[in-house]
Amino acid sequence: MTAGSPVRFGLNVHPGVADLDAALKLAQLAETHEIDLLTIQDHPYIADFFDTWALLAFLAARTTRVRLGTNVSPVPLRPPAMLAKLAASLDLMSGGRIELGIGAGAFLQGILAMGGWTPEEPAERVRMFEEAITLIRALWESDRPVTWAGRYVQVRGLRFGPRPEHRPRIWVGATRPRMLRLVGRLADGLLVSNTYVPEHQLEQVHAAVDAGAAEAGRPPGAIRRGYNLMGVVKLAGPDPVTAEIRPGAPVLSAEEWAAELVRLYRERRIDTMIFWPLGRRPLDQAAVFAAEVVPAARAALASG
Template sequence: MPRTPQPRFGIMTAPMQVDYHDILRVWREADTIPEIEHAWLFDHLMPIGGDPSGPIHEGWTLLSALAAQTRRLRLGLLVTSNRFRPPAMLAKIAATVDIVSGGRLDFGIGAGSRPSHPLARREYEANGLPFHDSAHAVGSLAEACTVIRRLWTEEEPFDFHGTYVDLTGAFCNPKPVQHPHPPVLIGGRSAALLRVAAEHADLWNIPGGDLGDVVQRSALLDRYCAEIGRDPATITRSIHLPVSYDRPGTTRDAIDGAIEAGFGHLVLGLPSPYPTNVARWVTDELISTSI
């Protein structure tokens, strides 16, 4: 596969086991560096790493605060759990963040944590949220994507009576700044989720690791796009790659492999604690060598 031209780099700061002001410092620094084009948080209610009872910040609330204190970065959650919030409420939250940011939101969404991840599973029980099976999670995601887009774009109230989502008189005002709506990034790797991405995603994100599996998943997305008559090239391929401060060469190799595999949207996950001037270090040590 030919090398993807002009990859777009961003960072991800998981908002757990870390102070708000530490994340704000990193985002403010990144906002001044043109080579870093986007920045991300994740969406969990309890820590999924480190001290299980340690601090963790709510993703959308934190994202709105960071949006108000940055000027250039595109921003989003990698990715919102569709299990946490009703889709009409989520559409309103996202529209608000797009307005606060001046039209810089990339709307990341996924089916929610896998039942096999015990540290993720417990956050549903702890917060009184239902945890349905994977088929329910993916089916409700597809309906959520449909109604969220409609809420962002339709000028009149509407009813929607689906298998999983039931709305009467649904309406979103004000609308997002971006027209026709913020880009939709869908994250995940299952075949069922890739079918949803083929229909609804502007960007598709997958965690890095096994590059062979990542390539196979991307090819499967191509196939599902072809089945519904969509050009696969209209979905930007995005990958999350963990950063090693001690072994930058390992991270550079992962970046090069992802770019060679056709992934032009790269999210570099920064472990905490964040070194001083970490955004500049990422730019000089990782991004500049790959552009």
């Protein structure tokens, strides 16, 4: 768990074009309950998805409290200088509520189909990503024109603005050792998903992040540990479970989910948990998560 940082709970917003009304209802649900964070996956090459940054702006304009972020934006399709501009602009517009989640781009076919490019060699992809995250920070922090001449990322005398009033937290989606060490060295938070990184692998994931933090002289607690919890909340009435539920996705009652969140925080060093409802009735599941699961988990954690 992160020293001095309370546990945070979030909900995933599906960016489907057919789901705009549901996205707005989810944001309103988060506003009125104890939800800290709304995140949206960023896959611009999927035809029936809205652009994630446009949807973030739409939801930011209709909320006042909950934080919003990408989970995660692919650097090969979102040039780092533009990501820095997007995040800073929306952070100012929203009153300092934006979190920037970025990744090296896992879906190469979609990236290439949309005109993006990334090195084939994994080590070079990590190098490109490191240049990107370093440039984003430099642009946010510099009050002078910035010139950056990396192997893969360049800006020349860029007068950057606007600068964010409160620098957004940078999260990184990563699963492999090189990227995990980079998270420890440079990022504010890690994002992994339970259907890709099962619980028994979290210890080695944390160890790689901690090693990177040690290389940079940072305490391990400086990096938040986020877990995308894809699963199902059992509901009264029609069963929300379908045959398409992903392997490794838990199907639990509200009471069982609350206990699971507490256990992940206490035993697995997870301090940020984002629920992705699967199956049928996702909005109903999110409502139970916000109104029942999260308050019960907070109460249990507060009681020690």
